[in-house]
Amino acid sequence: MAPEASRLTVMKEISDTLYPKPVVIFNPTWGFDEESSFGEMSGFVGSFEVVYSFMGLEVRGILSNRKGVMFKCVKDGVLSGEKWYVFVEEDGELKVVSRFKTGPSIVEVENVLYNLMAVHEFTNS
Template identity: 70%
Template sequence: MKVFESLPVTLIEHVDLTRVMTIDNRTLNSADTAVFLAPEDSELAIMKTVSDYLYPKPLVLFNPKWGFEEESGFGEFSGFAGSFVVVYAFLGLEVRGILSKRKGMIFRCVRDGVLSAERWYVLVEEEGALKVISTFKLRPSITEVENVLYNMMAANSPITKSAKFLRNMVANVTGKKCQKSPNTNEI
């Protein structure tokens, strides 16, 4: 981390997580922030302790080694793990259908410190470019993202296009428009 090399040594202190409980509390109380790089869920208790000492100063996590869908299973630390605000996320994904597969991503980037204004974007790769296909105000679950991608794939599948073509051809021959059933996607 070359950025930190130019700063005086007294401004930055690297403390191993296993030593946090044994160091003098003045070290934690004098800190302006704490940064955790790729913490694991087994380190939540130590992170919570550091957070309590630092409060109201910030605690920053980079690339925690757990998925947000796992946070509800952290017992007494579920609320703590879920309390972090995501300011930047870039998560690649791939969905496979019967006849095709799609690559995409979930993206969020908070700009200018306005946390409530930024949305979560679901993008897919089309013809070498990324296209936004959905946005969410709150962090979407994996199931919500999969549903968006599967629905998009279904709407663009050759089977769906063939069914629409046949429906339109029948309508042209009979002179009647085919009606969709109100509760299903069937014609």
């Protein structure tokens, strides 16, 4: 539960010992954008599939702020190409504004939100 990136070596040792049984990680305390900087552990971390993720987002612009969430959920425990969704709050509801086939980087998500804000600010000015 909530393992830190500094524990990756121990997690890999445990995983290797348990192989071929699956290993489930709950609430890792690293961001998905950090995973590319794990060096030799990047392959190990990259071997995991995200089955559920719900992450709040907020981007501040010049004239407004945007709140939303990034969401992925595997149905019935079967991995079958579920997408990552970016929702933005509009008029009190969450609306899908983008879909990604793989986990997007934080920069990709920010770009979606900033572009949406720019369009919104341009059309309302």
